Amino acid sequence: MTVRKDHARSLFAGIAGDYDRWAQILSFGQDARWHRVMIEQLGVGPGDVVADVATGTAAVAIDLVERFGCRVIGIDQSPEMLARGAERVAAAGLTDSIELRQGEAERLPLEDASVDALTHTYLLRYVDDPAATLRELARVLKPGGAMASLEFFVPDGAWYPAWWAWTRAGLPAGGLVAGDGWYETGRFLGPSIEEFWRRHPLGDVVSMWRAAGMEQVRCRRLSVGGGVIIRGIRGT
Numbered sequence: 001m002t003v004r005k006d007h008a009r010s011l012f013a014g015i016a017g018d019y020d021r022w023a024q025i026l027s028f029g030q031d032a033r034w035h036r037v038m039i040e041q042l043g044v045g046p047g048d049v050v051a052d053v054a055t056g057t058a059a060v061a062i063d064l065v066e067r068f069g070c071r072v073i074g075i076d077q078s079p080e081m082l083a084r085g086a087e088r089v090a091a092a093g094l095t096d097s098i099e100l101r102q103g104e105a106e107r108l109p110l111e112d113a114s115v116d117a118l119t120h121t122y123l124l125r126y127v128d129d130p131a132a133t134l135r136e137l138a139r140v141l142k143p144g145g146a147m148a149s150l151e152f153f154v155p156d157g158a159w160y161p162a163w164w165a166w167t168r169a170g171l172p173a174g175g176l177v178a179g180d181g182w183y184e185t186g187r188f189l190g191p192s193i194e195e196f197w198r199r200h201p202l203g204d205v206v207s208m209w210r211a212a213g214m215e216q217v218r219c220r221r222l223s224v225g226g227g228v229i230i231r232g233i234r235g236t
Helices: 003-013 016-026 028-038 059-068 077-090 132-138 159-179 181-199 202-211
Strands: 049-053 072-078 096-102 116-123 141-152 214-222 227-234
Touching: 003 077, 003 132, 003 202, 016 028, 016 077, 016 141, 028 059, 028 116, 028 141, 028 214, 028 227, 049 059, 049 132, 059 096, 077 096, 077 227, 096 227, 132 202, 202 214, 202 227
Parallel strands: 049 072, 049 116, 072 096, 116 141
Antiparallel strands: 141 227, 214 227
16 A cells, blocks of 8 residues: 555545544535535436445435435545444335445446446545546446536635644644544645646646546636636546
8 A cells, every 4th residue: 555545545544433523514514415416417316326435424325316316436545434334324224225345446346337427536646646536437337327416626725724734723723622643634635735736737637537537528617716616528
């Protein structure tokens, strides 16, 4: 396991137990809203299978089933997050509709062209080769299947100073209140987000999607630029 992936495993192991609560508080409720926006145009229904990669505590997987009545395979490398996800799935009465598997985005435990749609959330900052990972994600999609992603983004213009202050001071301070591993998470997020987009500008990431075989790739920035959704369709 690489240093980047090992750090991600350690980070999420420390916050899995109360991830959902504090993710909403520290994002001012935007996290859940962004999830709903990400999935709204997937075009799936009952009988379809959706892979939710980096499923974490299964929040997006649950939203998918409740909205579309589809079946979801949730995949994540963190056993701690998956354990919390299993609790949430059981509490929602969705164990027949959601299967959780431990696995890595770079080597998905899925056959070629085996799912009708795919979602991934806050994933690319935690992999060593985003382009190769996107090729692997596209591999498991059926031709014509939709892929949608959600990532944190960096606002520009007048909003950037406020974003910088929140991510460098507000998030660490909130992490101290939240306890456990949230302080480290709060310190990590802002620099990690900014560093990723400095290395991989949005136009470059869109090009990675297209090189992976995705067509009709579109971006939508959210909440004054604090998040970005990318969507595309697997080419035939």
